[in-house]
Amino acid sequence: MPANNADQTQKGSKKLAPKTSNWTSRPGLYVFSVIILVIIVVSFIGGPLLGQFASPGEFPVFGFYDGEAIEFAPGSFFQQALRDADQQLSMQFGGDRQSLQYQFQVYRQAFERTILHTAVMREVQRGGLSVSRNRVTEQLAMLPRFQEDGQFSSAAFERTPQTEIMSLRQTIEEQMLYDEFLRDVLQGFVYSTEEAQFFADQARVERRFELARFDFDAFPDDNVRSFAEANADLFRTVEVSSITTGVDRTTLDELRRQYLAEESSFEELAREFSLDEFAADGGRRGTLYSYELARIILDPEDVETLFASDAGTVTEVVDTQNGFAVFRIERAGQAADLSDEAVLDDLRAYIEQFERGVMEDFFFDEAEQFVARSRDGSSFAEAGVNNLARVQETNFFPLNFGALPFLPQLEIVDGGTLPGAMSDEDFLRTAFSLGEGEVSDPILLNEDLVVLRFLEQRERDSVDLEEIQEFMPFYFQQLQAGEFERILLDPSRIQDNFNQTFQRLFIGP
Numbered sequence: 001m002p003a004n005n006a007d008q009t010q011k012g013s014k015k016l017a018p019k020t021s022n023w024t025s026r027p028g029l030y031v032f033s034v035i036i037l038v039i040i041v042v043s044f045i046g047g048p049l050l051g052q053f054a055s056p057g058e059f060p061v062f063g064f065y066d067g068e069a070i071e072f073a074p075g076s077f078f079q080q081a082l083r084d085a086d087q088q089l090s091m092q093f094g095g096d097r098q099s100l101q102y103q104f105q106v107y108r109q110a111f112e113r114t115i116l117h118t119a120v121m122r123e124v125q126r127g128g129l130s131v132s133r134n135r136v137t138e139q140l141a142m143l144p145r146f147q148e149d150g151q152f153s154s155a156a157f158e159r160t161p162q163t164e165i166m167s168l169r170q171t172i173e174e175q176m177l178y179d180e181f182l183r184d185v186l187q188g189f190v191y192s193t194e195e196a197q198f199f200a201d202q203a204r205v206e207r208r209f210e211l212a213r214f215d216f217d218a219f220p221d222d223n224v225r226s227f228a229e230a231n232a233d234l235f236r237t238v239e240v241s242s243i244t245t246g247v248d249r250t251t252l253d254e255l256r257r258q259y260l261a262e263e264s265s266f267e268e269l270a271r272e273f274s275l276d277e278f279a280a281d282g283g284r285r286g287t288l289y290s291y292e293l294a295r296i297i298l299d300p301e302d303v304e305t306l307f308a309s310d311a312g313t314v315t316e317v318v319d320t321q322n323g324f325a326v327f328r329i330e331r332a333g334q335a336a337d338l339s340d341e342a343v344l345d346d347l348r349a350y351i352e353q354f355e356r357g358v359m360e361d362f363f364f365d366e367a368e369q370f371v372a373r374s375r376d377g378s379s380f381a382e383a384g385v386n387n388l389a390r391v392q393e394t395n396f397f398p399l400n401f402g403a404l405p406f407l408p409q410l411e412i413v414d415g416g417t418l419p420g421a422m423s424d425e426d427f428l429r430t431a432f433s434l435g436e437g438e439v440s441d442p443i444l445l446n447e448d449l450v451v452l453r454f455l456e457q458r459e460r461d462s463v464d465l466e467e468i469q470e471f472m473p474f475y476f477q478q479l480q481a482g483e484f485e486r487i488l489l490d491p492s493r494i495q496d497n498f499n500q501t502f503q504r505l506f507i508g509p
Contacts, residue, residue: 239331246323307333406471
């Protein structure tokens with residue numbers, strides 16, 4: 001019988017770091033909050049680790065930003081960020097600050113903050129931004145450690161070693177530059193009255209249209225089944241559980257041995273050691289299609305091995321997108337049940353995501369037939385009788401490219417919108433080039449294929465210029481923040497070695 005988890009732990013098995021999401025999956029996590037000034041916080045976090053390293057060049061490097069090492073060294077921003085993260089997260093972990101999971105979360109948060117800080121300071125240096133020595137001195141004097149009875153204490157200041165004063169000054173200066181940069185980026189938008197007048201003029205001419213809308217959600221079930229039958233291998237299913245250990249193959253081999261020797265159950269090992277998101281459920285992933293496994297497992301032959309295995313089989317070590325893993329077959333592979341509505345929904349979702357051209361070809365044929373009948377004299381309602389077209393009308397709207405929020409928007413008269421239309425050059429060019437009563441060719445718009453008939457144009461006497469001027473700063477502030485993320489936190493500028501470095505320091509090679 002499998003031994004319990006306590007027995008397994010007593011045998012000296014290693015613990016692994018919990019899973020983490022990559023920095024590139026959430027680059028804006030700290031962008032929109034200007035981090036308040038926090039200087040030295042007394043904490044054990046990081047202290048013992050620094051003691052392992054004797055001199056610069058030997059400190060652990062968790063990654064790089066544009067070639068600059070994100071290094072954990074004494075007096076570094078990383079060390080300060082680590083203390084801040086420890087202070088913020090300690091309550092969430094109920095005081096258990098020595099657990100490996102806690103250390104992992106604290107170090108990861110500090111790493112991400114350091115990436116952002118490094119990116120900002122690079123731009124500060126490049127732009128020549130500076131703060132005066134007097135401003136730094138004022139902030140230094142306001143630190144609690146130099147205050148007594150609400151007043152600056154020269155005695156407390158003089159008791160502090162000069163090396164520490166210099167370090168504090170540098171920290172304060174960097175924080176002030178950091179804060180000023182983010183304020184400039186996120187709040188520094190300036191516009192002219194001529195620019196506001198341009199948008200007001202743009203909003204004066206408005207048009208409305210009759211609209212035939214071919215919604216891709218209406219792709220027929222019979223077409224979904226036909227595609228699935230022609231690609232049956234993609235939609236086989238198998239139910240599996242897994243244990244993932246990232247780059248650590250040696251530990252995974254040992255865990256597999258323990259399970260096969262019935263020293264621990266698969267579920268216990270998964271909960272204790274697995275780094276993937278299924279660990280809390282004992283590694284159970286549920287039922288997967290073969291195309292899903294093909295995106296997870298790197299070698300196609302390993303995918304076929306899973307489908308050829310009987311229930312209860314545990315695979316050899318498999319290389320996956322998330323590192324090394326072993327899989328246990330809970331239910332053997334079988335063909336998809338095309339009579340099951342839930343399966344049909346899954347297959348439709350697959351076609352929408354990976355074989356969209358199949359849907360587009362079908363609806364383009366439908367739309368072209370619709371256009372031919374409309375141009376032959378049929379009304380949109382008559383032309384759509386034998387097609388999958390939904391006939392609607394728009395409101396009056398201007399040529400508002402980008403759907404600027406301070407200008408009128410395209411809306412459907414009976415309710416709703418036409419997603420993506422106001423950001424599509426082809427749609428707007430076509431709509432504002434049609435002659436009265438003219439029918440357009442089919443226009444592809446995200447989840448829709450549309451055909452337009454120009455009904456009417458009007459010109460407004462005046463547009464509220466003050467309202468436009470009021471909303472413009474907020475909108476362009478959002479654009480600047482987005483550009484800030486795109487440029488500074490571009491994943492191509494970030495080399496993330498966090499998992500490997502953390503494992504080497506806390507778990508071992």
